Amino acid sequence: MDKKPSHARTVIAYIVLIILTFLCLFFFYILLINCTRSHAQIQHGFSALPGSSFAKNFNNVIHDAKLPVLSGIKNSLIVSTFCAILATYFSALTAYGLYAYNFKLKKPAFIFIMLILVMPTQVSAMGFINVITKMGMLNTLYPLILPSIAAPAVFYFMYSYMQSSLPLELVEAARVDGSNEFMTFNRVVLPIMKPALAVQAIFAFVQNWNNYFLPALILQDNSKRTLPILIAMLRSADFLKFDMGKVYMLITLAIVPIIIVYIALSKYIVAGVALGGVKE
Amino acid sequence: MAGITFKNVVKTYDNGVTVVPDLNLEIKDKEFVVLVGPSGCGKSTTLRMIAGLESITSGELYIGDKLMNAVAPKNRNIAMVFQNYALYPHLTVYKNMTFALELAKVPKDEMNRRVQWAAEILGLEPYLDRKPKALSGGQRQRVALGRAMVREPEVFLLDEPLSNLDAKLRTEMRSQITKLHKKLGTTFVYVTHDQTEAMTMGDRICVMKDGVIQQFDTPQNLYDHPCNLFVAGFIGSPQMNFIDAQVKKADGGYALCFGDVEIVVNKPELAAYEGKTVVCGIRPEDFHAEQQFFGSGNVMNAYIDLDEMMGSESYLYLEYAGQKLIARVPARYAKKAEENIELAADVEKIHLFDKETELAI
Numbered sequence: 001m002d003k004k005p006s007h008a009r010t011v012i013a014y015i016v017l018i019i020l021t022f023l024c025l026f027f028f029y030i031l032l033i034n035c036t037r038s039h040a041q042i043q044h045g046f047s048a049l050p051g052s053s054f055a056k057n058f059n060n061v062i063h064d065a066k067l068p069v070l071s072g073i074k075n076s077l078i079v080s081t082f083c084a085i086l087a088t089y090f091s092a093l094t095a096y097g098l099y100a101y102n103f104k105l106k107k108p109a110f111i112f113i114m115l116i117l118v119m120p121t122q123v124s125a126m127g128f129i130n131v132i133t134k135m136g137m138l139n140t141l142y143p144l145i146l147p148s149i150a151a152p153a154v155f156y157f158m159y160s161y162m163q164s165s166l167p168l169e170l171v172e173a174a175r176v177d178g179s180n181e182f183m184t185f186n187r188v189v190l191p192i193m194k195p196a197l198a199v200q201a202i203f204a205f206v207q208n209w210n211n212y213f214l215p216a217l218i219l220q221d222n223s224k225r226t227l228p229i230l231i232a233m234l235r236s237a238d239f240l241k242f243d244m245g246k247v248y249m250l251i252t253l254a255i256v257p258i259i260i261v262y263i264a265l266s267k268y269i270v271a272g273v274a275l276g277g278v279k280e
Numbered sequence: 281m282a283g284i285t286f287k288n289v290v291k292t293y294d295n296g297v298t299v300v301p302d303l304n305l306e307i308k309d310k311e312f313v314v315l316v317g318p319s320g321c322g323k324s325t326t327l328r329m330i331a332g333l334e335s336i337t338s339g340e341l342y343i344g345d346k347l348m349n350a351v352a353p354k355n356r357n358i359a360m361v362f363q364n365y366a367l368y369p370h371l372t373v374y375k376n377m378t379f380a381l382e383l384a385k386v387p388k389d390e391m392n393r394r395v396q397w398a399a400e401i402l403g404l405e406p407y408l409d410r411k412p413k414a415l416s417g418g419q420r421q422r423v424a425l426g427r428a429m430v431r432e433p434e435v436f437l438l439d440e441p442l443s444n445l446d447a448k449l450r451t452e453m454r455s456q457i458t459k460l461h462k463k464l465g466t467t468f469v470y471v472t473h474d475q476t477e478a479m480t481m482g483d484r485i486c487v488m489k490d491g492v493i494q495q496f497d498t499p500q501n502l503y504d505h506p507c508n509l510f511v512a513g514f515i516g517s518p519q520m521n522f523i524d525a526q527v528k529k530a531d532g533g534y535a536l537c538f539g540d541v542e543i544v545v546n547k548p549e550l551a552a553y554e555g556k557t558v559v560c561g562i563r564p565e566d567f568h569a570e571q572q573f574f575g576s577g578n579v580m581n582a583y584i585d586l587d588e589m590m591g592s593e594s595y596l597y598l599e600y601a602g603q604k605l606i607a608r609v610p611a612r613y614a615k616k617a618e619e620n621i622e623l624a625a626d627v628e629k630i631h632l633f634d635k636e637t638e639l640a641i
């Protein structure tokens with residue numbers, strides 16, 4: 001085998017990658033450009049250069065009396081942040097329970113969780129709404145937050161990660177060192193799980209940030225609504241008042257926090273934190 | 281203060297396999313006991329029962345005079361060094377060592393003092409701020425030891441702690457651990473499959489096979505008086521030679537006959553074996569090429585298959601009367617491969633075993 005990478009192949013690889021990158025980033029670019037242009041300009045057609053209506057669009061979005069954007073951002077942040085924390089922490093805890101302990105119903109428990117994983121939200125949504133109505137939680141944020149404690153997909157990810165990166169010897173070492181089970185989880189297991197927690201936190205955050213289906217069913221007050229609902233409301237607004245610049249601005253506002261969260265956590269997504277402690 | 285006592289301890293794993301059928305063992309306070317045996321014989325299981333990491337199926341385990349069967353590992357005041365070190369990868373060396381102390385709410389300056397003390401003994405001072413992955417194998421091993429030391433536990437458990445190190449480092453760490461034991465004056469239970477480690481480190485050695493204790497004695501006694509074929513073959517390197525020999529009545533005792541050799545030993549116990557075959561165990565160094573050992577009947581003319589020159593002495597791989605033997609003779613008496621050599625056995629040092637029960641006669 002020729003070890004030198006062939007020149008032609010490198011060139012082709014780069015071209016393909018550049019095209020892919022372009023396809024991925026192009027629409028973000030359009031979005032960012034369009035949020036600086038006025039409705040008329042946008043309707044006029046595509047432009048590669050930014051316009052001058054950024055401040056105007058921004059003001060329009062923020063100061064729309066019928067559209068509580070600020071409280072929408074706040075609600076979305078609350079829901080997404082708590083969901084990310086709860087989903088990752090409790091999924092890791094569940095996965096740890098099934099990974100590190102031996103008990104009679106271990107296998108059935110695992111299968112049960114996997115079955116929930118394949119159940120779509122839409123199937124159980126009506127029953128869910130019923131329950132939370134009876135519990136008096138309709139039109140609050142709790143029903144969006146609390147269920148993320150049970151997140152089968154996150155659980156499965158944590159479980160796989162533990163199998164590859166959490167030697168049980170570490171847990172035993174902690175036990176011998178005088179740590180109780182809960183402390184072992186918080187002080188030894190969680191830090192080792194950091195990369196997995198970061199990845200799942202991002203996913204959970206983004207998923208809940210974009211979630212439209214359940215919030216649309218549950219949240220009725222304008223002041224309780226989350227961003228995706230507000231975006232939908234704006235897009236379906238009165239044709240006469242319809243302002244594309246405003247729509248683009250609101251979408252931009254909705255995307256920025258996700259990018260920030262991603263950048264903040266991406267440094268943890270480095271595999272191999274567990275390497276070194278246990279020699280393979 | 282903290283000896284360890286096993287009383288009829290049985291360990292059956294969840295899959296129904298009984299790994300330790302009936303263990304009775306008494307380890308004294310401050311003693312260095314080595315559990316040795318081939319891989320899979322239940323050494324780790326035994327050690328982990330002391331630590332509380334494995335439940336005890338039946339029987340009783342005492343540390344000191346306290347029954348430990350139902351005591352959680354964290355309340356046993358033991359420290360354990362794992363084969364793979366099991367250092368906390370996210371903590372620095374210092375934090376690895378203080379992990380247990382923080383949990384035990386040891387005051388900060390006391391904690392510092394102990395870490396300093398351990399780091400000094402183990403030569404870890406320059407590495408206290410490093411994470412485990414930035415350390416070499418030997419350094420990680422020492423951190424694992426240090427983490428156990430600072431605890432000042434009643435019992436030290438070590439499960440094959442040196443098996444991941446290279447040969448030179450292993451020898452070095454062997455003596456470090458022995459010194460450490462002297463310095464700490466704590467009970468040590470050390471698991472290994474390596475008989476050299478066992479012989480050089482243990483005050484007493486417990487030889488195990490299939491979960492059953494074969495012999496529990498000092499290294500010297502194990503070597504000089506192995507109680508059965510297994511112990512005889514396991515302890516000592518190169519291995520003891522086992523030769524099938526006929527027992528015949530002779531002047532001054534009984535003669536052990538194989539090939540042209542007839543060695544007369546003065547052992548009345550052999551009366552019951554007259555006319556039968558026994559296993560004759562002779563250690564490689566108990567074959568001699570010097571004239572003064574030669575006696576009537578006690579000379580064998582053996583063919584040298586292969587010779588390994590070790591410098592001061594030579595290992596000769598011999599063939600005699602259809603059996604393969606190893607002799608260890610001083611270099612100046614040794615001969616080369618494909619030659620013949622005359623050797624005599626040291627009559628005083630011949631071990632005899634029953635062929636059926638494999639027990640020493």
Ligand SMILES: Nc1ncnc2c1ncn2[C@@H]1O[C@H](COP(=O)(O)OP(=O)(O)O)[C@@H](O)[C@H]1O
Nearest residue numbers: 293294295299318319320321322323324325326
């Ligand atoms: N958790 C377990 N479940 C079932 N069998 C086990 C378990 N751990 C060890 N064993 C078995 O017990 C026997 C002894 O194991 P171990 O104590 O680790 O041996 P050693 O340390 O002497 O090599 C082995 O045959 C092993 O397969």
Ligand SMILES: [Mg+2]
Nearest residue numbers: 323324325440
């Ligand atoms: Mg073992």
